[in-house]
Amino acid sequence: MRTTSGYRLRVRILGVTLALLSLAAACHRPTLEGVAPDEIETTLFLIGDAGEPDPRTTGVALRALAEDAAEATGQVVIVFLGDNVYPAGIPEDGAAEWADARRRLAAQVDVVPEAALGIFVPGNHDWADMEAFGLYSIRLQEEMIAELAGGRDVRLLPANGCPGPVSVDVGRLRLVLLDTQWWLHDYIVRDERSDCPTSTLGGVTEALRRQVWPDREDGVVVVAAHHPLMTGGRHGGYCGITGPFQRFAGRSQDIVSSANRTMRDSIESAMADNPPLIFAAGHEHNQQVLRGGRSVHYQLVTGAGSKTACAVKMRESYYVSQHRQGFMRIEILRDGRVFLRVFRYTSDGEGGRSYSRWLEPR
Secondary structure (H helix, E strand, O other), rough: OOOHHHHHHHHHHHHHHHHHHHHHHHHOOOOOOOOOOHHHEEEEEEEOHHHHHHOOOOOHHHHHHHHHHHOOOEEEEEEEEEOOOOOOOOOOOOOOOOHHHHHHHHHHHHEEEEEEOEEEEOOOOOHHHOOHHHHHHHHHHHHHHHHHHOOOOEEOOOOOOOOOOOOEEOOOOOEEEOOOHHHHOOOOOOOOOOOOOOHHHHHHHHHHHHHHHOOOOEEEEEEEEEOOOOOHHHHHOOOOOOOOHHHHHHOOOOOOOOHHHHHHHHHHHOOOOOOOOOOEOOOOOEEEEOOOOOOOOEEEEOOOOOOOOOOOOOOOOEEEOOOOOEEEEEEEOOOOOOOEEEEEEEEOOOEEEEEEEEOOOO
């Protein structure tokens, strides 16, 4: 009798626990229901690592993004968060890989609607996969994007192989764009054509410190780069058998390396006096919504534009999506509120919104 009663009690406790978990999940899936379309001032899409689209079709994430962007309200902005062309950026004209590299880039440029703003941020693969041709490859990509845009407002920023930061203001949104591979590149990052800062401390960091202060009191600041400040993915030393060993490899692309740590410390110190609402990055082939540290309110990682990989849930994690393509969508309302949605899809195109949240400064 005691055994039966104990079993029933455990079943009831399990049922209550599952109900509470479902309720908690529901509480973190708010909607924009009741918000009129004309209340949305700006719609910002974030997608990273989209540089390996299927040659037979547009690709699941890019196709879904194109459909959403075509129907979005307000000013539409799409930011491609680096690794826009796998495996090694744009080669010289005449190289065997040139046509396929152009196809990969065109697949992304084509999803930007006529009246939208499209911005490509450089990633490590865009710098010739971190090889000596990197500076010239990123300039070739900038030229090709301008050509493929066909008069639309689509561009690569920061330009000319420079680190930035570059600010773009759209309504109350301020986008601050960084080329983080510039910090990590082992070969030349400047030549006679360069007009970039020569010092990360006195040039880049000071400029970033100034630009994260918006011109308007109700401004929404989003800093966008390729490399994340925090991640529960492979570049953070997680995932699989080999993941933890990457913590000792010292590769600049992993956040535990000294070069990467120096870059992140500089960026975070520049933002600490006036933390932006969002720091958005790609690099990891998954999607993560993370609470920020002292220098930013939210950290978004969305590098599942064409490739997918694992991710673990950390103490700072609000949401993690692994092994699925996808992107993020942020609506900035005229009253100043900011709403985030995460979309994820299976390889056959099934899926949609998987997470949503009102983003409020702490």
